[in-house]
Amino acid sequence: MEMNQYMSIFIDESNDHLQSLNENMLRLEQQPEDISIVQIIFRSAHTLKGMSATMGFEDLAALTHEMENVLDLVRNDKLSMNGNIFDTLFKCLDALEAMVQDIINGGTGKGDVVELVQRLKEIVKGDAAVVGSAKATISAPASNVPASLVLDQYQLSVLSQSLDGGHKAYYIEVKVREDCLLKAARAYMVFDVLERNGEVVKAFPSVQEIEQEQFERSFSVYYISQTDENLLRDQISRVSEIESVTLNAVDRSSLEELGSAESAKDQAEERIKQTASTLSVAPITNASAPAAPLTDGNPTRPVAATAPVSGSAAPRTIRVDIERLDSLMNLFSELLIDRVRLEQLASEVRRNDLTETVEHMARVSADLQNIVLKLRMVPVESVFNRFPRMVRDLAKSLDKKVDLVIVGAETELDRTVIDEIGDPLVHLIRNAVDHGIEPITERNQLGKPEVGTVHLRAFHSGNHVFIEIEEDGKGINRPKVLETAVKRGVVTAEEAKNLTDEEVNMLIFAAGFSTADKVSDISGRGVGLDVVKSKITSLGGHVTVHSVLGSGTKFSIQLPLTLSIIAAMLIKLGSEKYAFPLSSIVETGSVKRTDIRTLHGNRMIDYRQSIIPVVSLAKLVDSPDYSDDEEAETEMLVIRKGDKVAAVLVDEFIGQSEIVLKPLGKYLANNLGIVSGATILGDGQVALIVDPNALIK
Missing domain, CATH: 2.40.50.180 (CheA-289, Domain 4)
Incomplete structure (x- = not known):
């Protein structure tokens, strides 16, 4: 198969999944007991593994496979998250990003993942003995449903809440014909029917095993829907090469029987895992729908707590190559030039029909211009979403506590500006965390909260977008800045006496300027800030600084909406x-x-x-x-x-x-x-x- 044609799709999808993994890992670090977040992370890792294996990037696939194994234990209450697991998974994400970046740069996507794979295997082995013992001593459930399809407490709660909300629950067994050649494809088509009519709560074998054709001739699911039983059976039966479909309605008595089986299973596991800490289940907060994304039975997407059980509409967005957008803008530019020329000619000729036609063309092209410009507009979120992870890692390495607050991430900017603004913002935020926010002991002595706050804001004002980075740290030391500026020849001693506070603050943007007592590999206040200023100026914007000693510093960047x-x-x-x-x-x-x-x-x-x-x-x-x-x-x-x-x-x-x-x-x-x-x-x-x-x- 010719893979080059799929490479751009692979890169785009990989970047999306890596961003999702980073964001949800940060969320999970704050809420380590939320199983729903683990489900989202697991699905992203699983999809990335499948894509990488298909494209032939073995190191990527191997690392994501081992991450899956760890996450699978966590989501099934066999393992609890701790600092070591978080650090290992974050290092895995860094390695995955490096390999994807290598692919983008034309490399082979190989990476040294042996050590990380080994660490993940050790994490799995640390709990493997307990898991194995538990399985060996669990007695058979008190139901005629296969033991492998017994529901856990979370899944039982989902079914129970759905029945309370007026939905129907089914236990469905589907058997494919013996001569079927593409069992996984037929299973996918069945799941597609199910997804369009409701939600899968649990599947046996697991969705991953079904995708890989690791089942004999049948598979089973617990399922929630509002569709009539006969209609549902008819729709599934229409899938070619399906031999039989068995639907059993699940009612209250069935759930109680399943619950007693689960209770016996839990007691057996608890006796064996006395020393293991388990994750608590996310509480059900909505009486008519699942309170969190469903389990691995859903092969496609998480479901919000308030989402209806009926399937959602198909995505209404498409990916467009950036070069095509640039080409569209250039063609429209030529059209705009011709429009102005026609307007000029019409004013000279003075024919009514020509003037009316040109005026109509002007109105249409004005609407077209708005659409073309909006096509190029991208939310600054695409730049901002890399910063929470960066701030987390910086704070940890500096032994500080920092909270990053992002406001206005939906604010839109032209793609050409977005491409250029990332590096200046990275430097300003690193600078804020390293030199703005004080160490914990110093903040305690000053009576400040030990957690420093960095605000990252974006908002529209007229034809400009403003981006602000504000922290509640030590502020800019005016005497020290002036002393350094005079010493380095940026200003004379005479000029320094007449400078306003704002002019003094702007001195930190001079080339090579730094007030740091020792050079840091993270940032130096002023080292590189001249590059930040020149980059923003080249984009047609400008940057200002406002600072109060002891209270913090605010950098404000003004940028044009579009450069085209x-x-x-x-x-x-x-x-x-x-x-x-x-x-x-x-x-x-x-x-x-x-x-x-x-x-x-x-x-x-x-x-x-x-x-x-x-x-x-x-x-x-x-x-x-x-x-x-x-x-x-x-x-x-x-x-x-x-x-x-x-x-x-x-x-x-x-x-x-x-x-x-x-x-x-x-x-x-x-x-x-x-x-x-x-x-x-x-x-x-x-x-x-x-x-x-x-x-x-």
Whole structure:
């Protein structure tokens, strides 16, 4: 079989399952007695094992198989979670992620898993003797149902609550024909019918064994549904190569009999496992439905406590290759350019039917633009969800207690921004945990809770997304920062005296700046923060810092919603055209030459009771056929970056337009950094897009 065509699907699915494993392991660490979480983890590990084996990645399959064995003991109350098991499983997840990353990078996906496999086997062996003894001494249940299909207390509770809620419970035995060649496929089709009409509580053999054709000719299930018995039997019988279907309704008396069998079994196990601690069962909180995901009888998904027993609708999402989305955006960009050109031609020709058609096309393309942009929008959750595990590991290695609180993970950003924002956030969060949050003893002395808190927030505001990282740690030490800044030549001693608190805080973004007494392999306050700032600036955003000594520090990052299509003001300089992003413009106006003053060699003007610098765009770009010194009065744009404002002198305004941002490539790399890209206008001309941040800088 040609596997390359399935590789991208395997990588996407593997990353999803690894993320689910990490998130649910963290949840289980907080609630080690919640069996429902173990069920979810087990299913993810099982699916990942099957995918890896199919694709031929043996090390991945071997490690997930051993993880399954441990999780199987836990979910069947044969083993209780402890610190050693958690640490081992987390190390297994790290190894799995490394192997998947190797596959992404074109490698073979091999890894050194011998030690981890051995540790998992030792965990299983530690309880294997007890499990074996228990099985040997359990007496036969007091029911005519096979011993292997006796329900545990949790499964009995699920059936009992379902009967109370008006649902029907069945014991179903399905037999396939003797000449059937694909038993597992027929069993899958039966389970598909069952899943569409209700929920499987328990299967014999287990779903995993049925998938691998490890059964003779029949399999049995306990099943909950609202479907009529005859209709259900008819639907299952329609599956080809099924010889017979036996349905027995389960009522209260049947449940009591099964319960007595389970009770006898529990007493026998308890006598043998006197020293073993067992997990308590998650309480049933809803009178009409299971309170937690069902057991391994369900081969597909967990069921929420309030979910109806009838099967849920099929997924309404599809995976789309990123390159296809990029291609769609480029094609739409060309369409947008042609639309502007048509609007221009229609205004010149002045034919009513042409004008109406162009206006309709403009409305349709505006709707299309919204859809295309929304297709590219991705929740920041895809970046945020890696941080809980990272904070857990960091806190453990630093012997600190840290709680990460995430708010606004559903906030959406353009995919191009999402791809770039991950690394800066990683560094800021590592910095917050390492240098912001104090050690436990120090927090106790200061009267703070011993568990430090790091808040990670995301929210929309206008055409921007704000991401904040705030911790309740020690804060930035102003005297120490100034002392280090002067020592390293970032500022002079004279300049240091006049700096505001915010300006002092921003000094930590200087290259190579660090106030750490010793270099840490985790982070150093300032080491790498210059990279964080430059990365965010390159995305058209900016970062600010607010800190209170002894109370904590807050980093606030402002980012544009999208980098592909922006609203801009078009201006002229002689025969040349330029574009300014509308989000950076405060206002437009005109200024007389006589109002421009020169202070210490810099040109300034009065603007709303303050003095702001004046920049000549013609001189900066060396415009060949325009000089702004010739006119008595000229147009100006007032632009803003953070709290800094400046005036830019231009020739004339063309008007506002939505433009498509095109990168310049390497040929025009040396442009003083004031040009961020280019766009093609409706008349076919190219206009350079000016970066207001670079102008103010």
